Amino acid sequence: xxxxxxxxxxxxxQTMLKILDEHGFTKxxxxxxxxxxxxxxxxxxxxxxxxxxRKLAHDTIEKDLxxxxxxxxxxxxxxxxxxxxxxxxxxxxxxxxxxRNKNVPLVVPEIxxxxxxxxxxxxxxxxxxxxxxxxxxxxxxxxxxxxxxxxSTYQATSGAGKxxxxxxxxxxxxxFPYKIQNNLIPEIGxxxxxxxxxxxxxxxxxxxxxxxxSSFTLSATAVxxxxxxxxxxxxxxxxxxxxNINNIIKILSSTKGISCSNNISLPMPLLSDGKDEIFVxxxxxxxxxxNAINLFLCGDNIRKGAALNAIEIMEYIxxxxx
Amino acid sequence: xxxxxxxxxxxxxQTMLKILDEHGFTKxxxxxxxxxxxxxxxxxxxxxxxxxxRKLAHDTIEKDLxxxxxxxxxxxxxxxxxxxxxxxxxxxxxxxxxxRNKNVPLVVPEIxxxxxxxxxxxxxxxxxxxxxxxxxxxxxxxxxxxxxxxxSTYQATSGAGKxxxxxxxxxxxxxFPYKIQNNLIPEIGxxxxxxxxxxxxxxxxxxxxxxxxSSFTLSATAVxxxxxxxxxxxxxxxxxxxxNINNIIKILSSTKGISCSNNISLPMPLLSDGKDEIFVxxxxxxxxxxNAINLFLCGDNIRKGAALNAIEIMEYIxxxxx
Numbered sequence: 001x002x003x004x005x006x007x008x009x010x011x012x013x014q015t016m017l018k019i020l021d022e023h024g025f026t027k028x029x030x031x032x033x034x035x036x037x038x039x040x041x042x043x044x045x046x047x048x049x050x051x052x053x054r055k056l057a058h059d060t061i062e063k064d065l066x067x068x069x070x071x072x073x074x075x076x077x078x079x080x081x082x083x084x085x086x087x088x089x090x091x092x093x094x095x096x097x098x099x100r101n102k103n104v105p106l107v108v109p110e111i112x113x114x115x116x117x118x119x120x121x122x123x124x125x126x127x128x129x130x131x132x133x134x135x136x137x138x139x140x141x142x143x144x145x146x147x148x149x150x151x152s153t154y155q156a157t158s159g160a161g162k163x164x165x166x167x168x169x170x171x172x173x174x175x176f177p178y179k180i181q182n183n184l185i186p187e188i189g190x191x192x193x194x195x196x197x198x199x200x201x202x203x204x205x206x207x208x209x210x211x212x213x214s215s216f217t218l219s220a221t222a223v224x225x226x227x228x229x230x231x232x233x234x235x236x237x238x239x240x241x242x243x244n245i246n247n248i249i250k251i252l253s254s255t256k257g258i259s260c261s262n263n264i265s266l267p268m269p270l271l272s273d274g275k276d277e278i279f280v281x282x283x284x285x286x287x288x289x290x291n292a293i294n295l296f297l298c299g300d301n302i303r304k305g306a307a308l309n310a311i312e313i314m315e316y317i318x319x320x321x322x
Numbered sequence: 323x324x325x326x327x328x329x330x331x332x333x334x335x336q337t338m339l340k341i342l343d344e345h346g347f348t349k350x351x352x353x354x355x356x357x358x359x360x361x362x363x364x365x366x367x368x369x370x371x372x373x374x375x376r377k378l379a380h381d382t383i384e385k386d387l388x389x390x391x392x393x394x395x396x397x398x399x400x401x402x403x404x405x406x407x408x409x410x411x412x413x414x415x416x417x418x419x420x421x422r423n424k425n426v427p428l429v430v431p432e433i434x435x436x437x438x439x440x441x442x443x444x445x446x447x448x449x450x451x452x453x454x455x456x457x458x459x460x461x462x463x464x465x466x467x468x469x470x471x472x473x474s475t476y477q478a479t480s481g482a483g484k485x486x487x488x489x490x491x492x493x494x495x496x497x498f499p500y501k502i503q504n505n506l507i508p509e510i511g512x513x514x515x516x517x518x519x520x521x522x523x524x525x526x527x528x529x530x531x532x533x534x535x536s537s538f539t540l541s542a543t544a545v546x547x548x549x550x551x552x553x554x555x556x557x558x559x560x561x562x563x564x565x566n567i568n569n570i571i572k573i574l575s576s577t578k579g580i581s582c583s584n585n586i587s588l589p590m591p592l593l594s595d596g597k598d599e600i601f602v603x604x605x606x607x608x609x610x611x612x613n614a615i616n617l618f619l620c621g622d623n624i625r626k627g628a629a630l631n632a633i634e635i636m637e638y639i640x641x642x643x644x
Contacts, residue, residue, distance in 0.1 A: 148610050152474035152556035154506055154545065182550045183592040184476055186604055186618045195584070195606030217610035221556040221618060223476065226548050228504045234474035234543040236558075262517070270505040282508055284517030288470050288539035296508045296543060 001029045002065045003314075004089075006080065007072025008033035008053050009042050011162055012094055015307035016069050021046035023311065032062055035072070056080060065089040067314050071306065085121045090317065092310045094125040099206060106209045109312040110257050111138045115212075116313070118321050123313055128305030129153050129199065129222065129231055130206040132278050136297060137237075138211050139255045144243045146216040147291075151203065153222045154232040155188060156269065159301050165228050176224065185224040197222055215240075230269035231301040239291040248293065249283050257304075267298035275300055276308060323351045324387045325636075326411075328402065329394025330355035330375050331364050333480055333487075334416055337629035338391050343368035345633065354384055357394070378402060387411040389636050393628065407443045412639060414632045416447040421528060428531045431634040432579055433460045437534075438635070440643050445635055450627030451475055451521065451544065451553055452528040454600050458619060459559075460533050461577045466565045468538040469613075473525065475544045476554040477510060478591065481623050487550050498546065507546040519544055537562075552591035553623040561613040570615065571605050579626075589620035597622055598630060 003025060007013040017033070020026055026046055033044060033053045040055035054060045056076070061083055068084040070077050070093040077097035084091050098104040105115035106124045108131055116123060126134070133151060140146065157164035163175035171181045178185055189198030196204075199222040208214050252260035260280040265271055267279035278299040286292035299305055325347060329335040339355070342348055348368055355366060355375045362377035376382045378398070383405055390406040392399050392415040399419035406413050420426040427437035428446045430453055438445060448456070455473060462468065479486035485497040493503045500507055511520030518526075521544040530536050574582035582602040587593055589601035600621040608614035621627055 150472050150558045150608075150610065152543075154476070154547065178588075178590065178592055183590055184547065184549065184554055185590060186554070186556070186588055194609070195604070219558065219608045219610035219614075219616060221474075221604070221616055223554075223556065223618075225476065225506065227506065232506055232508070232545075234508070234545065234556075236472045236541065266500075266508055268500065268505055268507060270500055282517070282543070286472075286541045287516075288472065288541035292541075294541060294543055296545075 002032060002062055003029055004032045004034060004062065004065050004068040006034045006056060006068060006070045007076065008044060009035045009039040010071055011158055011302050012071040012306045014044065015302050016071065016311060017044060017046060017051070019303070019307055019311050023315070032065070034060070058083070061087070063087045067092065069310050069314070070094060071310070081122060090120070091122045092125060092313050093122065094306055094310055096127070096202065098122060099124045099126065106206060107313050108134050108210050108309060109316045110135055111210055112212060113313070113316045116317060125306065125310045125313065126206045126210060127199070127202040128159055128301040129155065129233065130203055130210070131305045131309050132231055132297060132299040132301070133203065133233055133235065134207050134210050135255070135257055135278055136252060136280050136295070137207065139252055139258065140237065140248055141211060141214065141216070143251055144248070145240045146214070146237055147240050148238040149216055149218040150236040151218065151220045152234045153220065154225045154227070154234070155222060156225065156227040156229045156231055156301060158229040159231065160224070168226055168228060180224060180226050183226060186221065188222040188224055196220070227269050229300060229302060230272045230298055231305060232267065232269065232296065232298040235295050235297065236286060237293050237295070238289065242291055243293065245283060245285055245293065252280050252283070267296050269298060272298045272300050274303065276304055278304060324354060324384055325351055326354045326356060326384065326387050326390040326406070328356045328378060328390060328392045329398065330366060331357045331361040332393055333484055333624050334393040334628045336366065337624050338393065338633060339366060339368060339373070341625070341629055341633050345637070354387070356382070380405070383409070385409045389414065391632050391636070392416060393632070403444060412442070413444045414447060414635050415444065416628055416632055418449070418524065420444060421446040421448065428528060429635050430456050430532050430631060431638045432457055433532055434534060435635070435638045438639060447628065447632045447635065448528045448532060449521070449524040450481055450623035451477065451555065452525055452532070453627045453631050454553055454619060454621040454623065455525065455555055455557065456529050456532050457577070457579055457600055458574060458602050458617070459529065461574055461580065462559065462570055463533060463536065463538070465573055466570070467562045468536070468559055469562050470560040471538055471540040472558040473540065473542045474556045475542065476547045476549070476556070477544060478547065478549040478551045478553055478623060480551040481553060482546070490548055490550060502546060502548050505548060508543065510544040510546055518542070549591050551622060551624060552594045552620055553627060554589065554591065554618065554620040557617050557619065558608060559615050559617070560611065564613055565615065567605060567607055567615065574602050574605070589618050591620060594620045594622050596625065598626055600626060
């Protein structure tokens, strides 16, 4: 089997390669790495192998790829995904390019992998903040019907790529519109006519597409904070009927992919970096209204919020259809 | 007139001295600075004068002080405030010691200075996050009756004093239980039996004491972020009846002490540091329910959130009763 990573030199691309290696895919499969002309020739290494990154071009695309994992931004996906699909390659795209396309499933494997069928050639990977939020929300919503969600995010600079982290380290403004050192920026992405930013709009839109037939509404505030890696979210959840806090903690802590406890440790970047789980904690009754709770969550936005989700989609397809 | 600062070498104490100087109080009044034995002998300077810090002790307390501004922690206030009061000195206390005492007014001058009368000898200064939130909330609540507030905070390390900032700079854990560099800590103060931290409980309790006869509820999540100075808050406000967003922006922007705009600049630490105003922005309709909005605010927690509020209380008393 041949697997390609498009945008291999980016933070998500490199983490995809790392996870492919950890999950044993580099042993018996051929991994082909693509990037822009600028990055072509770069050598990326796993524990056991080294790969030379190719320039993405018509004549460098392998025709017999089983999977192509895209993480090179919307414009690259829009331009190149079809080139791979027409060869029969299954494209899993981490960009915003096709997420709102009704014919393209937007998948968090633990929730809606069943939207993928044998003929599916293009799957969208959701936004990082969406992935981290949607699994806990889905888990709770299955037992207690959710009415309304209010979320405030604490998003790390890695969400804006390596140049985002560099702005934090070097106190520059190459990626962000303002300095991020000793600062936060309560605006991620373009501001739309309704006053919400694209990032906030993604959260509202995507979670409802992923959790099909959901009956809740969501309002988001997305904030960039001066942290290298791992996104956190402060989440208020209102329900249609009474809930039991201890039961919610029990349900969350017994869900694969979630680590939940009010006692052991706090969900925070320090303990989430490089981890596969979404960490949930501070689950408590909201006394400001009937039937509501607050919780806090944190996860590695590059790994769980992007690369791992894409590879778990691939693994679902392999397990189900191959 | 003689004015004392107790806890003069702390971040708030030093800012009190700076503001006293800026407001002309150092010219014709005697300023006396107190601190712990460890800090006594320290020399603090304004633009024009230098002061030697005294050790706080029975025999160093001046008997003819008009005002004593306390900012040395609850235990110092509990131990020493009465010593000053019995001499007829008016104590303005920045600690948590007396805030919940029914006989002690908890004052944000722009809101409830009228709770102070000629006989008042002890006034509590609210928590920093409370001060920054309460003026916008009061301003809006006067025109559109608020039903429920959900707030998530982004609190700077200076809120934990100089040792908090040092932990951020030096990547140490002398003040905080975890490293704060490249991390956030979603727990400020002791966790109470209801699952909320003391900081979150302060916000809920204090805002309702300040905004008298308020009919709203409040639920808070308080988070420490790796920023030197200035607290931010993501605020969701639900109302009893329909509201007009543009009118709310107009009301906020025409309120003394608030700078509000959805266009000019974002509320953020970078632009709030050292400023007197509470910066409010991103005021927008919350589409997840009827009659609700989101907004984001930021202010200098040491200055507007503590030192300036205390001095404005003093100035109110001077203007009204002297």
